[in-house]
Structure formats: structure tokens, C-alpha cells
Amino acid sequence: MTSAEEGPPPALLAGASRRWVRLLPWAVAFVLCVALLPTTIVVLTADYGLTGGVAGGLAVAQAAPLLLAVVRPLQAWYVVFVADVAGALALLTVDFQERLLWPFPPMEIVGYVGLCLALGLRERRRTLLLVWLATAAVNVALGFVAPHGFGAMGLLFTILGGVALLLGGALHERSEVQRRLVEQETISEAERGRRTLLEERARIARELHDVVAHHMSVITVQADTAAYRLDGLPPDVREEFTSIAATARESLGEMRRLLGVLRNEEAHGELAPQPGLTRIGQLVEAVAKAGVPVEFAPCDADVPEAVGLSAYRIVQEALANVVRHAPGAPTQVSVSEDGERLTVLVVNGPPPEPPAAPLEEGGTGHGLIGMRERVRLADGTLDAGPLPDGGFRVAARIPLTERHFT
Structure with a gap:
């Protein structure tokens, strides 16, 4: 598949959650381009002695691709790298002062460092290494034809470019690791929910x-x-x-x-007999012993075994959630039937005081998943959610028609 079929690549930092972070690469590229373009023309003509046409062409080739670097930094590097080398060779044709930096003037180094940072944020390690090796090789090769000798200052292009590549690569890998961790946590959470279901x-x-x-x-x-x-x-x-x-x-x-x-x-x-409505009282007694004040309104109706079992499991999970997330909260449990359906209601208020350390960090809602699935299989309905006062309410209505259970 060609790149045209895939569409243009995303801009640097396009996946950031904050808008100003997504706009930051464009802002930096624009500032560099606007600042370096006239500066390069002035420095190459006034200080180095190049003609205006050559200086203008080199300035455009060295600064304008920085805007492209936000989306395609490697392609921008090809253009800027060739333009920088061409500029170094062009400076050999003029007589400039020994104090001036060669082969790459300061404004070219600034633009190249910004470009290398963009490369590090996008490309792989191998590409970054090849870019740095090409930079170092050209820098050293040009040193052999230096008009005023070649010293440590002439290696700034290679040194600062390498630092920018290393910094950008480190930030890129850190971002990738964080993204993969988030994806893995999302997948794991979905898998836990599916497994619970x-x-x-x-x-x-x-x-x-x-x-x-x-x-x-x-x-x-x-x-x-x-x-x-x-x-x-x-x-x-x-x-x-x-x-x-x-x-x-x-x-x-x-x-x-x-x-x-x-x-x-x-x-x-x-393998033991399955619990039903008559066993709900034992659940309430056990929770009361755990320090949760519970009021219980039992139901002695004769209901199908599957209905009684579903009611027992729903009360069991609801009371377990009270113990986990609202210890000590006053709770009401009621079970009633009207001839057509069995209604199970578990309501708890807010806890007397927030627990110093919750028994479970970060609820997953897996208990609610199980309750909803159980009620759905019985063609019933489940209404569960928080209350305005800080409590929680679970209400299940399960049909008593025999066709669902026989």
C-alpha cells in the first residue's frame, strides 16, 4: 500500500490530550522558520559575503522545510541536510573572516538541532543512528577542506545534532511505553470484565x-x-x-x-443444594455481624428455584459491595412478590465516615456485570446506581412465569 493510500502521517504530538501541546510543534516550527529565514540571508550576505541570490536560495532551502518537519521530519531532513552541505561548499567560494564559524554558521546549527529533535520524536533508533553518522561523516569530511583550519567548534553541528537526536528519541520511547501501558491496561480491564461475565x-x-x-x-x-x-x-x-x-x-x-x-x-x-429466599436472612445476619446495620423485610412466597437463587445472588453481591465500599452504612434489604414478579431491593446510605483505606482500590463494576447478566437471562430488569445523598441502590425485578425456569 502506498503512502497516498494510507493518508498523510499525523503531526508530531498529534495524540496529546491538550490542544496547546498539539499546536506546540507547529508554533516552534513557525517561529524557527520566520526567525531563521531573514537571519540566514543577512548573515550570509553581510558577514560571509555571499551574493543575495545565493544567500536567499540557501535560506529558503534551510529554513522552509522546518514546517514540513512537523509532519514528515525525515523528508525535511533530506532537504535541509543537502542545503546545509551546499551552503558550506558555497562559503568556500568567498573570503570570510577566520572568526566566523564554518562549515555551518550558527543559524544553520539552530535549525538543524530543531530538525533533529523532530526526527527523534518520530523515527526509529536505526534511522536516528544513520542520520547522526551521516552528519558526523559530512562534518569531518568538510573539515579537510576548511579554509582557516578545523577545530572543536567545527564539530558543534555533529555534537548538538546528536544531543537533539538522543533527547527526541528518549522522549519518543517514553511516550511509546506509556501508550502501550495504557493500551495494555485497557485490554486487561476489558478481559477481566469478559472473564467475569x-x-x-x-x-x-x-x-x-x-x-x-x-x-x-x-x-x-x-x-x-x-x-x-x-x-x-x-x-x-x-x-x-x-x-x-x-x-x-x-x-x-x-x-x-x-x-x-x-x-x-x-x-x-x-455441589451443595442451591440457596434461595430462605437463605437471604443468613446473609443479612452475617453482614450485621460485620458491623453493617441492616433492616430486612423477608418474603416467604413460593417462587421457582431459579428465581429464588437469582434473588439470593443479587442480595449477596449487593451486601458484599456495601461491606467493601461503604462499611457501616445503614442498609435496607427487602424482597417482595406481587404474583407476577419478584422484587429485590437493596439500598444503603452513605458510610458514617469515609474509610481510611478502602478494602478495594478502584471499583471495576464486575459485580454489577454479574447481576445484570443473571437478571437478563431471567428476562428481568435491574436498576442500580448511586443516590444523591451518597448511598447506593440496587433494584431487581424478576418475572415468576414458569416458562423461564422450567
Whole structure:
């Protein structure tokens, strides 16, 4: 792909968050160009004795490309480098005073240093090394034809150019390291959120597996024992019960083969019966012992197991967040049902005093991700967010219709 197809490269510091930083390279390039262009003409004509036409051409070739350096510093370097060398050779044709700097007058050194700084901010180490080697080689080579001898001052072009390249390269690498760290942190955070979501889905699948397996097992047992429990069943009814039992047993086995892999050998705790509404009171008691004053309005309604389990998990996560982020905050927990849906409400006020050291630095919202996913799978709704007084509210509404859970 050609550069035209890719589009022009971004300007130096174009990724900075502050506008004045993004404009800084253009401002510096403009100032250098405006200052060096007339200065070069005056110095080359008045001090060194070049004609106005030659001095003007050299000044334009040496100063104008500095504006290009903001976007394409390497291409600007080619032009300025050739112009600087041409200027050094042009000065050999005139007789100038020994006190004047040669092969590169001071204004050329200033422009070249600015250009090298732009190169360091954009190019790779190898390119910067080649630029410096070319600078040093030309500087030393011109020293052999110096009209008044060649001393340490003649190496300023190489020394200051190398310092600018080194400084720009160091700033460029530091910026790259910071950018990559930010990208990695963003990727890691997204991956943690995704992993948490997948883990929550896997746990929900395991829990649903337990609930469905229980119901399927009951169906199988009832169909198998119908002939012994009910007297006088016609043969076709007995055959129907047998078919129901066989189908239920086959479905149960298939489900276990598909979802059983979600149980790993380390998840021993999840082999126990799953908690429901009756266990929420134990959660409240445990949190109260941890120093959080909790008011609890229980619900004794008979709800599907998956609904009770979802309510338990939501209260569990909400109370855990209170303990983590608002220790000691007064909290109200209520569970109610209206015949169509189960409503779970957990509201906490602000903590009595800000914790000296939070138990967790920087909340990730992964608990909310799990709650939202659990409620979404049950076709319910979740409303969670901060309150004006500094507290937090979690409200979940889960339908009770059997078609979602059987």
C-alpha cells in the first residue's frame, strides 16, 4: 500500500490530550522558520559575503522545510541536510573572516538541532543512528577542506545534532511505553470484565443445571412409579408413562453430558443444594455481624428455584459491595412478590465516615456485570446506581412465569 493510500502521517504530538501541546510543534516550527529565514540571508550576505541570490536560495532551502518537519521530519531532513552541505561548499567560494564559524554558521546549527529533535520524536533508533553518522561523516569530511583550519567548534553541528537526536528519541520511547501501558491496561480491564461475565454465565448454567436436573429426576421417578402407585391403569396409559420416563431419562442424560463439563473438580461447594429466599436472612445476619446495620423485610412466597437463587445472588453481591465500599452504612434489604414478579431491593446510605483505606482500590463494576447478566437471562430488569445523598441502590425485578425456569 502506498503512502497516498494510507493518508498523510499525523503531526508530531498529534495524540496529546491538550490542544496547546498539539499546536506546540507547529508554533516552534513557525517561529524557527520566520526567525531563521531573514537571519540566514543577512548573515550570509553581510558577514560571509555571499551574493543575495545565493544567500536567499540557501535560506529558503534551510529554513522552509522546518514546517514540513512537523509532519514528515525525515523528508525535511533530506532537504535541509543537502542545503546545509551546499551552503558550506558555497562559503568556500568567498573570503570570510577566520572568526566566523564554518562549515555551518550558527543559524544553520539552530535549525538543524530543531530538525533533529523532530526526527527523534518520530523515527526509529536505526534511522536516528544513520542520520547522526551521516552528519558526523559530512562534518569531518568538510573539515579537510576548511579554509582557516578545523577545530572543536567545527564539530558543534555533529555534537548538538546528536544531543537533539538522543533527547527526541528518549522522549519518543517514553511516550511509546506509556501508550502501550495504557493500551495494555485497557485490554486487561476489558478481559477481566469478559472473564467475569463468562464465569457468571458458567455459574448460572451450573445452577440451572441443578434446578432442571432436579425437576427432570422428579418427572422420571413419578413416571416410573406411576404403574405401582395407581391401580387399574390401562395398558396404553402404562406405555405412555413408560415413554415419558424414557424420554425424561434420555433428556436428563443429554443435559448432563452438555452441561456437566461446567463442573470442575475444584467447585466442591457448588455441589451443595442451591440457596434461595430462605437463605437471604443468613446473609443479612452475617453482614450485621460485620458491623453493617441492616433492616430486612423477608418474603416467604413460593417462587421457582431459579428465581429464588437469582434473588439470593443479587442480595449477596449487593451486601458484599456495601461491606467493601461503604462499611457501616445503614442498609435496607427487602424482597417482595406481587404474583407476577419478584422484587429485590437493596439500598444503603452513605458510610458514617469515609474509610481510611478502602478494602478495594478502584471499583471495576464486575459485580454489577454479574447481576445484570443473571437478571437478563431471567428476562428481568435491574436498576442500580448511586443516590444523591451518597448511598447506593440496587433494584431487581424478576418475572415468576414458569416458562423461564422450567
